[in-house]
Amino acid sequence: MARKFTNKVLTANRLIEGDVVYLGINGDWVLDHDRAQILKEEEFAIKQLALANKDSGFLVSPYLANAEIRDGVPTPIHFRDSFRANGPTNYNHGKKENHNV
Amino acid sequence: MYSYTEFDNNFNQNRVDQFRSQVTRRIDGSLTEDEFKPLRLMNGLYLQLHAYMLRVAIPYGTLNSQKMYQLAIIADKYDRGYGHFTTRQNIQYNWPKLKDVPDILQDLANVEMHAVQTSGNCIRNVTADHFAGASTDEIEDPRPTAELIRQWSTDHPEFSFLGRKFKIAITGSPNDRAVTKAHDIGLRMVRNNKNEPGYEVIIGGGLGRTPMIGKVLRSFLPRKDILPYLESVMQIYNMLGRRDNKYKARIKITVHEHGINKICDLVEERFIIQRSSFGGFDQKLLIKLEKAFAAPIYINEPIDSYNKSYQSDPLFRSFVDTNLSEHKNLNYSIVSISLKKHGQTPGDATSQQMRMMANLAKKYGHDELRISHEQNVILPHVHKSNLYKVFNELKSVELATANIGLISDIIACPGMDYCALATARSIPIAQQIAMRFNQLKLENDIGEIKIKISGCINACGHHHIGHIGILGLDRAGVENYQITLGGNSTQNTVIGKSLGPGFSYTEIIPAIEKIIYTYLDIRSSNDETFLETFNRVGLTPFKKIVYTPSEIINKSTATFANNNNESFASQEIK
Amino acid sequence: MNVIVTDNGFESDTWSNIFLTLDKLLLINPKSTNKFSLDVPNTTDPKELAPLFARISLIRIAFLNSTDGRGFTLASHLRLLGYKGRLRAQGHVLADQYTMARRCGYDEIEISIELADRQPEKQWLSRSDWKSNCYINQLKQLA
Numbered sequence: 001m002a003r004k005f006t007n008k009v010l011t012a013n014r015l016i017e018g019d020v021v022y023l024g025i026n027g028d029w030v031l032d033h034d035r036a037q038i039l040k041e042e043e044f045a046i047k048q049l050a051l052a053n054k055d056s057g058f059l060v061s062p063y064l065a066n067a068e069i070r071d072g073v074p075t076p077i078h079f080r081d082s083f084r085a086n087g088p089t090n091y092n093h094g095k096k097e098n099h100n101v
Numbered sequence: 102m103y104s105y106t107e108f109d110n111n112f113n114q115n116r117v118d119q120f121r122s123q124v125t126r127r128i129d130g131s132l133t134e135d136e137f138k139p140l141r142l143m144n145g146l147y148l149q150l151h152a153y154m155l156r157v158a159i160p161y162g163t164l165n166s167q168k169m170y171q172l173a174i175i176a177d178k179y180d181r182g183y184g185h186f187t188t189r190q191n192i193q194y195n196w197p198k199l200k201d202v203p204d205i206l207q208d209l210a211n212v213e214m215h216a217v218q219t220s221g222n223c224i225r226n227v228t229a230d231h232f233a234g235a236s237t238d239e240i241e242d243p244r245p246t247a248e249l250i251r252q253w254s255t256d257h258p259e260f261s262f263l264g265r266k267f268k269i270a271i272t273g274s275p276n277d278r279a280v281t282k283a284h285d286i287g288l289r290m291v292r293n294n295k296n297e298p299g300y301e302v303i304i305g306g307g308l309g310r311t312p313m314i315g316k317v318l319r320s321f322l323p324r325k326d327i328l329p330y331l332e333s334v335m336q337i338y339n340m341l342g343r344r345d346n347k348y349k350a351r352i353k354i355t356v357h358e359h360g361i362n363k364i365c366d367l368v369e370e371r372f373i374i375q376r377s378s379f380g381g382f383d384q385k386l387l388i389k390l391e392k393a394f395a396a397p398i399y400i401n402e403p404i405d406s407y408n409k410s411y412q413s414d415p416l417f418r419s420f421v422d423t424n425l426s427e428h429k430n431l432n433y434s435i436v437s438i439s440l441k442k443h444g445q446t447p448g449d450a451t452s453q454q455m456r457m458m459a460n461l462a463k464k465y466g467h468d469e470l471r472i473s474h475e476q477n478v479i480l481p482h483v484h485k486s487n488l489y490k491v492f493n494e495l496k497s498v499e500l501a502t503a504n505i506g507l508i509s510d511i512i513a514c515p516g517m518d519y520c521a522l523a524t525a526r527s528i529p530i531a532q533q534i535a536m537r538f539n540q541l542k543l544e545n546d547i548g549e550i551k552i553k554i555s556g557c558i559n560a561c562g563h564h565h566i567g568h569i570g571i572l573g574l575d576r577a578g579v580e581n582y583q584i585t586l587g588g589n590s591t592q593n594t595v596i597g598k599s600l601g602p603g604f605s606y607t608e609i610i611p612a613i614e615k616i617i618y619t620y621l622d623i624r625s626s627n628d629e630t631f632l633e634t635f636n637r638v639g640l641t642p643f644k645k646i647v648y649t650p651s652e653i654i655n656k657s658t659a660t661f662a663n664n665n666n667e668s669f670a671s672q673e674i675k
Numbered sequence: 676m677n678v679i680v681t682d683n684g685f686e687s688d689t690w691s692n693i694f695l696t697l698d699k700l701l702l703i704n705p706k707s708t709n710k711f712s713l714d715v716p717n718t719t720d721p722k723e724l725a726p727l728f729a730r731i732s733l734i735r736i737a738f739l740n741s742t743d744g745r746g747f748t749l750a751s752h753l754r755l756l757g758y759k760g761r762l763r764a765q766g767h768v769l770a771d772q773y774t775m776a777r778r779c780g781y782d783e784i785e786i787s788i789e790l791a792d793r794q795p796e797k798q799w800l801s802r803s804d805w806k807s808n809c810y811i812n813q814l815k816q817l818a
């Protein structure tokens with residue numbers, strides 16, 4: 001049974017640094033979920049995922065995560081993806097320290 | 102303490118070199134991620150929620166100042182200046198970069214440490230009683246056997262691709278502080294009726310999705326037979342354990358499905374031939390190891406100053422009363438350093454704190470430190486004349502919190518803040534509980550209680566065996582917390598009973614509060630611990646209060662407050 | 676044709692004997708003095724093979740998946756029961772597992788051409804020094 005496709009962002013970790021990254025609007029990889037490209041077409045999303053999987057010299061564990069535009073900004077839907085996008089609760093580390101990148 | 106032989110050093114160096122080449126091959130593209138992943142996991146390197154995580158082994162939780170110092174240096178050089186001590190006596194770094202990991206492993210190898218077998222379907226880092234060699238109740242120090250098992254299990258050619266991970270714990274004391282009944286194999290050092298040393302072998306315990314309490318496989322195994330016997334158990338498990346379903350692959354399920362008697366017959370049959378494969382070197386080595394772990398040369402000093410400080414400094418007095426345990430030498434104490442300052446992340450230590458603990462071990466602790474599965478650090482041998490100095494120095498780096506065994510001494514796994522497998526957060530729950538009861542100033546009144554929190558069903562936070570266990574789940578996209586009560590991690594291991602439906606992130610702290618108020622309300626005396634009360638009354642009174650809507654409770658809390666004052670008053674009179 | 680890996684690296688398979696399954700071998704007249712080659716899955720009970728050791732010159736154990744380590748225990752059990760003939764692991768074995776296989780009593784590994792392409796000889800040779808750095812051999816030696 002085909003489920004209806006909902007908006008996605010493509011995310012992965014950088015191979016060498018481990019940082020969480022998102023496929024950006026210009027096809028580049030960005031650190032900030034705010035600047036992620038919202039993938040609205042299933043076919044396109046799957047194609048991008050396949051490309052990311054091939055790019056194993058730069059990326060690890062790419063996957064498509066549910067997201068939507070809220071107040072004009074790409075926003076994760078599941079809380080797990082929010083933590084990935086915003087960093088841990090207990091320290092200002094990871095995404096919490098490089099928000100200006 | 103054990104020091105590496107040339108053999109150990111060569112082995113370790115060889116592993117570092119191998120991993121360096123594997124990382125190079127991964128970065129230059131000659132290894133794919135699928136090929137590289139099992140190799141990095143064999144060296145303790147995970148990919149977590151935000152970044153890589155490196156899990157470094159602290160075999161049987163024992164280390165010296167040099168090693169602790171190096172852990173601090175690594176935290177500063179390659180990470181965010183801290184490390185997280187785990188329930189398996191390991192340390193985890195949450196932010197290492199792949200390109201740095203070979204250098205980290207080299208730094209570890211330089212101080213006889215490694216990250217080998219902290220992951221993967223192999224025999225994991227052996228854990229042991231954190232009071233080993235120091236406590237009054239010990240029959241024998243478990244660490245020589247633990248080191249023997251470390252060597253035997255390291256890179257064991259038959260057991261690097263088991264059906265599932267395999268955990269071994271050992272205790273030398275009848276008061277089990279190593280949770281041996283919740284391990285794949287638990288070993289308890291015992292004596293037979295001729296007073297000969299040996300082991301009680303327990304198998305098939307474990308937490309996770311299907312919690313089970315281990316069963317006795319052999320009530321007395323002579324000391325000399327330990328390795329061939331363990332090898333036989335492993336072989337039976339390797340051949341018989343299920344490989345069709347990851348959730349049924351642990352030995353607890355094998356034991357459950359085949360029955361302990363059948364497993365026992367198979368192991369004994371196997372053991373008869375397996376015994377011949379060991380030629381005696383292992384037992385010679387064990388004797389050497391026993392020498393390596395001999396007790397320190399105790400000092401003899403007057404302890405008047407200690408008694409004086411105890412009388413004059415109330416903070417010190419509370420530290421002594423809460424964080425110290427009896428040492429087998431009357432003039433010594435075992436100091437538990439709490440990594441649970443109210444509001445801090447349980448088990449985390451900054452590099453500055455690690456350095457301080459290393460220094461204290463060196464200056465006042467016969468150069469020994471331990472990591473406990475309760476995520477605290479232990480100075481096992483401190484002479485009483487030095488306790489006040491130790492306390493003051495600990496205080497200077499916020500390590501003198503007097504809460505060992507109390508409600509804020511919580512075990513919490515990393516949960517959704519770091520762990521890729523998590524279904525909910527654990528750290529902020531622990532932080533809030535600790536802060537709340539500290540604010541209420543009820544901690545000492547509540548007394549001994551163990552809260553344990555896991556961020557998913559894998560139960561790294563041992564929630565099943567907490568007096569209060571909290572399990573974080575994902576219910577339709579929101580965090581939900583289930584409570585179990587009455588679990589017990591000692592020699593009388595008990596899996597806690599589920600209280601009922603779970604609670605949201607905002608409801609869980611009030612729910613815990615209600616449970617505690619109920620306990621304070623119904624305990625038979627101030628000496629009855631939470632667990633004793635629970636064992637006397639069961640789930641019902643707790644259920645009733647927790648699931649009653651708050652408006653009604655608010656009234657009864659008011660009554661509780663009154664009652665409480667009254668009962669305080671009546672105690673005063675008594 | 677599959678590739679045979681030994682301590683000397685890659686070789687082609689020169690073993691010309693036909694491999695029999697255990698069922699087939701049991702059908703052959705026990706008085707026959709011929710030596711046979713046997714194909715077994717990694718779930719075989721070694722005790723069933725023990726009475727036949729004298730009639731077997733090569734046992735080949737299948738590795739369907741490199742993460743399934745049963746073949747290691749099976750090999751070491753056969754050796755402990757006294758099997759002295761050739762022992763071969765066949766299938767999905769990784770170069771990084773070569774040392775383990777040798778330590779458990781295998782003489783050689785048989786891998787497909789595809790696997791040999793992905794894991795070239797160099798990777799296997801780098802693991803051929805299987806006798807050094809081995810805790811278990813050290814522990815099992817005579818006192």
Ligand code: SF4
Nearest residue numbers: 514520523556557561
């Ligand atoms: S219990 Fe779950 S969330 Fe917690 S550390 Fe273990 S796997 Fe991760």
